[in-house]
Amino acid sequence: MDRFDAMAVLLAVVDKGGFSAAGRALRMPVTTVSRRITDLEDHLGAKLFVRTTRQVSLTEAGVAYVAAARRILGDVEEAEKNAAGEYAEPKGELVITAPIFFGRRHVMPVVEEFLQLHPRITVRLVLLDRNIPLVEDHIDMAVRIGPLPDSSMIATRIGQLRTVVCASPKFLGVHGVPSTPEMLRNLPCITFNAPFSSPRWRFHTSDQGLVEVPVDTRLSVSLAEAALDAAIHDIGVARLLQYQVAEAVQAGHLTPILESWEIPPTPVHLVHAGRGRLPLKMRLFLDLAAPKLRTILEGIQSGMPVP
Structure with missing residues (x-):
C-alpha cells in the first residue's frame, strides 16, 4: 500500500x-x-x-x-x-483561478505580461464562476470577489466593486424607471445562478438595513456575460457587478437605476494558502498582479462614480 x-x-x-x-x-x-x-x-x-x-x-x-x-x-x-528550486528561481507551473468575466477581461492581460517576464514559468488559468478549494484542488492563487470566510488563507485586498442594477435606455423608456426596489416585482428581470428558484435581490435601506426583494424573472442564464448582453438588448433589468457593466454604462448602452438603494460594495482579494513561505513564482505574480489589478479596479470606480 x-x-x-x-x-x-x-x-x-x-x-x-x-x-x-x-x-x-x-x-x-x-x-x-x-x-x-x-x-x-x-x-x-x-x-x-x-x-x-x-x-x-x-x-x-x-x-x-x-x-x-x-x-x-x-x-x-x-x-x-x-x-526543485522553486524558492530560489522563478520556474514551474503556477495555477490561478478567477471568475470567468473578470479573468478574461482583467486577469488574462496580467498573466500574458507575467509569462513574457518569466520564460521558465507556465500558467494554468482556471476560469470559473464559483469558488473552489485552493489546497484540495492544487490552486496557487485565486481572485475572490465577495466576503471571505474565516480561514487559514492569506488575502491581499485589491479593491471593491459596486453591485449595479441596470437596464437599457430603450427598456426604461418603455417600462419606466423604478423608484423603489419593490417596483421590480412588476418588471421583467434577468437573473443568473438561480434557475430553479424564485430569485431575490438584496438592497440596502436607511431604516431597515439589508432587505431582499423577489423579482420577476423573464430570462435566467448561467453566465454574467449572457445577462449583460440580454440587458443591452432590452430584455429586462439586470443586477451585475460594476466591472461587468462599466463599459456598457460608459457607452450609454445601460443605465444604472436604484443607485441610492445599492448594497455596500463587495471586496476583491488575491488569495493564497497560508502555509509555509511562498515559492518565488507566486511572490513574483503577487507583486505584479496586485498593483495592476488594484489600478484596474480604481479605474472602474472612477469611470462609474459612486452616487
Missing part, C-alpha cells in the same frame, strides 16, 4: 464530503476509493469513518489521522518545491 496515495484519497473523501465526490475529483472509481480507505484502515487497525447510507463522518481516530495526513502531505509538497 502506498501510504502517501492513501492519505491523498482520505483527504479527498473528507474535503469533498463523500466517496462518490472524491472519486469524481480524483477520476477514480468509487470502488477503488472505498478499497483504498479500507486498506488504510486495515493497516492502521482503526476505523477512520462512520458510514451510513446518507453520509460519512470521521471517527475520533479519523480526525487525528486526517490532521496528521494534511501536515505530512504539506511537508512533502514543501520539500518537493524546495528540492
Whole structure:
C-alpha cells in the first residue's frame, strides 16, 4: 500500500464530503476509493469513518489521522518545491483561478505580461464562476470577489466593486424607471445562478438595513456575460457587478437605476494558502498582479462614480 496515495484519497473523501465526490475529483472509481480507505484502515487497525447510507463522518481516530495526513502531505509538497528550486528561481507551473468575466477581461492581460517576464514559468488559468478549494484542488492563487470566510488563507485586498442594477435606455423608456426596489416585482428581470428558484435581490435601506426583494424573472442564464448582453438588448433589468457593466454604462448602452438603494460594495482579494513561505513564482505574480489589478479596479470606480 502506498501510504502517501492513501492519505491523498482520505483527504479527498473528507474535503469533498463523500466517496462518490472524491472519486469524481480524483477520476477514480468509487470502488477503488472505498478499497483504498479500507486498506488504510486495515493497516492502521482503526476505523477512520462512520458510514451510513446518507453520509460519512470521521471517527475520533479519523480526525487525528486526517490532521496528521494534511501536515505530512504539506511537508512533502514543501520539500518537493524546495528540492526543485522553486524558492530560489522563478520556474514551474503556477495555477490561478478567477471568475470567468473578470479573468478574461482583467486577469488574462496580467498573466500574458507575467509569462513574457518569466520564460521558465507556465500558467494554468482556471476560469470559473464559483469558488473552489485552493489546497484540495492544487490552486496557487485565486481572485475572490465577495466576503471571505474565516480561514487559514492569506488575502491581499485589491479593491471593491459596486453591485449595479441596470437596464437599457430603450427598456426604461418603455417600462419606466423604478423608484423603489419593490417596483421590480412588476418588471421583467434577468437573473443568473438561480434557475430553479424564485430569485431575490438584496438592497440596502436607511431604516431597515439589508432587505431582499423577489423579482420577476423573464430570462435566467448561467453566465454574467449572457445577462449583460440580454440587458443591452432590452430584455429586462439586470443586477451585475460594476466591472461587468462599466463599459456598457460608459457607452450609454445601460443605465444604472436604484443607485441610492445599492448594497455596500463587495471586496476583491488575491488569495493564497497560508502555509509555509511562498515559492518565488507566486511572490513574483503577487507583486505584479496586485498593483495592476488594484489600478484596474480604481479605474472602474472612477469611470462609474459612486452616487
